[in-house]
Structures are given as structure tokens and as C-alpha cells.
Amino acid sequence: MISFDNLFKLKAAELGLDKPEGREVTLVSHAHTDHMPTRFKNNALCCSKLTKKVIALRRKVSEIIDYKSSAIRQLPAGHILGSSMFLINKKLLYTGDFNTQGVYCGVAKPIKCETLIMECTYGSPEYIFPKKQEVAAEIAEYVQKHEESVIMMLDSFGKPQEICHILERHKVPFTMHSRIANFNKQLDLNFKYYEPKSSVFISGMHDAAFLPPSYKRVLLTGWIAQNSRFKQGIDKGFVFSSHSDYPSLIDFVRKCNPDRVYTHHGPAHKFAVDLRKLGYNAESLDVLMGKQTSSGWQRTLGGF
Numbered sequence: 001m002i003s004f005d006n007l008f009k010l011k012a013a014e015l016g017l018d019k020p021e022g023r024e025v026t027l028v029s030h031a032h033t034d035h036m037p038t039r040f041k042n043n044a045l046c047c048s049k050l051t052k053k054v055i056a057l058r059r060k061v062s063e064i065i066d067y068k069s070s071a072i073r074q075l076p077a078g079h080i081l082g083s084s085m086f087l088i089n090k091k092l093l094y095t096g097d098f099n100t101q102g103v104y105c106g107v108a109k110p111i112k113c114e115t116l117i118m119e120c121t122y123g124s125p126e127y128i129f130p131k132k133q134e135v136a137a138e139i140a141e142y143v144q145k146h147e148e149s150v151i152m153m154l155d156s157f158g159k160p161q162e163i164c165h166i167l168e169r170h171k172v173p174f175t176m177h178s179r180i181a182n183f184n185k186q187l188d189l190n191f192k193y194y195e196p197k198s199s200v201f202i203s204g205m206h207d208a209a210f211l212p213p214s215y216k217r218v219l220l221t222g223w224i225a226q227n228s229r230f231k232q233g234i235d236k237g238f239v240f241s242s243h244s245d246y247p248s249l250i251d252f253v254r255k256c257n258p259d260r261v262y263t264h265h266g267p268a269h270k271f272a273v274d275l276r277k278l279g280y281n282a283e284s285l286d287v288l289m290g291k292q293t294s295s296g297w298q299r300t301l302g303g304f
């Protein structure tokens with residue numbers, strides 16, 4: 001069996017992959033907790049070296065079995081450090097979270113394929129993001145203007161490292177929560193502008209609660225573009241995402257030019273409807289998963 005993140009499974013033979021010697025194989029796109037496997041015994045992982053390292057840290061596992069196949073090409077996903085997309089047999093492209101505006105961790109580039117399985121977290125037309133580099137400059141400017149500020153993100157791995165990188169590029173000294181510092185240490189990420197006593201603090205959203213109220217609360221997320229819930233209790237919000245916005249998702253599909261598309265994450269059904277209106281043979285991945293039979297998963301992924 002081959003599973004993709006925690007989403008769905010296919011028989012290895014259907015994908016034309018080498019038999020994984022009685023093991024399951026999981027293709028892991030990146031090390032955000034909603035995409036990481038929970039089982040490691042008899043489960044070999046196909047992922048980038050960095051993703052493997054972070055999974056070992058986050059899940060506290062000492063040994064992870066690797067799976068390699070010449071039929072699987074790992075491509076940068078531009079989402080967070082170590083994130084990948086997978087091209088299988090030059091025909092099927094699977095993406096976990098991806099960003100076509102990735103700045104410091106590669107860029108997700110569309111590639112011609114027959115079947116595209118893609119995330120669509122921001123697959124709704126109201127999500128149009130400003131240019132990432134411009135927002136990065138605005139963030140650096142904001143924290144320099146205020147005496148104390150805490151830059152908050154929803155996860156303590158991924159975007160925090162990106163912000164370290166951005167602040168360094170803008171020559172802004174910063175410090176961070178120990179959870180983030182620990183990731184950086186374990187991954188050998190060293191920043192010249194890291195100053196433990198700095199008044200610019202990088203933190204996961206929940207970890208920021210212990211800081212005194214004098215700190216300006218700055219939240220970075222794509223959700224803030226439309227969802228006012230994310231504006232509560234903060235001083236400043238920036239539309240800064242590790243995902244592609246709606247026009248970029250559509251553009252990605254257009255350039256991959258697939259015969260069929262399966263969507264997952266976010267408004268997968270709605271986004272598939274939008275793609276159908278544009279002439280694509282598109283379906284939410286749920287629909288495919290609903291077709292599971294007693295003899296296994298149906299061969300509906302483009303005749304593999």
C-alpha cells in the first residue's frame with residue numbers, strides 16, 4: 001500500500017511502484033502535524049531529508065525507514081522547509097500544501113501531468129494575497145517602529161523559520177520562543193541577527209500568551225485576508241501565507257494541464273466545481289475515497 005500524507009491509500013502495484021516488501025509506504029509532503037504519519041512500524045516514509053528529521057523530532061521516533069523509488073521524483077513545494085510534491089511515473093503529481101510564491105524554501109513549479117492531486121486550502125476566489133516580498137518588508141518595518149512586538153504564527157515550525165530569515169535579510173535583530181529555537185538548533189539553522197534579549201519576539205500563537213501586554217501582537221496568516229475571527233486580540237495582522245492564493249491555484253492547474261484533478265484540503269468540493277466550470281475533469285478527493293470497495297481502493301486515478 002502507498003498512502004499519501006494521511007489522506008488516502010493506493011496499491012503500490014497500481015502506481016507501478018516497486019513492492020515495498022510487505023510494508024506500507026507513506027509519501028509525506030511536509031512536517032506539519034496534519035500531514036505527518038502517526039505509525040512508523042512497518043511504514044516506510046518517502047520524504048525529504050529535512051522532513052524526516054522534523055518528523056523524528058515532533059513524533060519522538062528514533063528510527064524512520066526510508067522508501068526510495070526511481071519512479072518517484074520529489075519536487076520543491078515552496079510551502080515550508082523540506083516540503084515536497086511528488087511526481088510518480090511522470091504521470092501523477094501529488095501535492096500536499098504548496099506555494100508558488102515560496103521565497104526561501106524553493107518554489108512550487110507546475111509540471112505537465114495526467115493526474116493532479118492537489119491541495120486547495122485557499123481555494124475560494126476571495127483569497128487573493130499580496131506579493132510575499134512586499135509583505136515581508138512591511139512586517140520588518142512594523143516591528144522596527146514599535147518598542148516591543150511579538151510576531152505570531154499558527155505553527156511553531158515552518159513560518160517561524162521563514163520569518164527568522166526575513167528579519168535577518170532586513171537586518172532586524174530578533175529572539176524567539178524556546179520551541180522554535182529548539183527546532184533551529186536541531187536543524188542547524190543559525191541566524192546572525194538572533195539576539196536573545198531582542199524586543200522582537202517570534203512565537204507560536206499559543207506560546208505568546210505569557211508575554212506582557214506591552215508587546216504589540218502581530219499575527220501572520222492568509223486567513224486574515226477574509227476571516228475577522230483572526231483579528232481578535234491582535235494589534236496588527238499581515239496577510240502572509242505559506243500557501244498559494246486562489247488565482248495561483250487556478251494558474252497551477254492550467255500549467256499542469258492534467259486530464260483529471262482531485263482536490264483536497266480547504267473547500268475541495270467548491271474548488272472542484274470552479275475547475276469544472278473552466279473545463280477540467282475535477283473532483284474532490286473525498287469522492288474518490290468514497291469509492292472504496294471490499295477488494296481495496298478502486299483504480300480511478302487515471303488508469304494507473
Ligand SMILES: [Zn+2]
Nearest residue numbers: 030032079097
Ligand atoms: Zn502545511
Ligand SMILES: [Zn+2]
Nearest residue numbers: 032034035097
Ligand atoms: Zn496542511
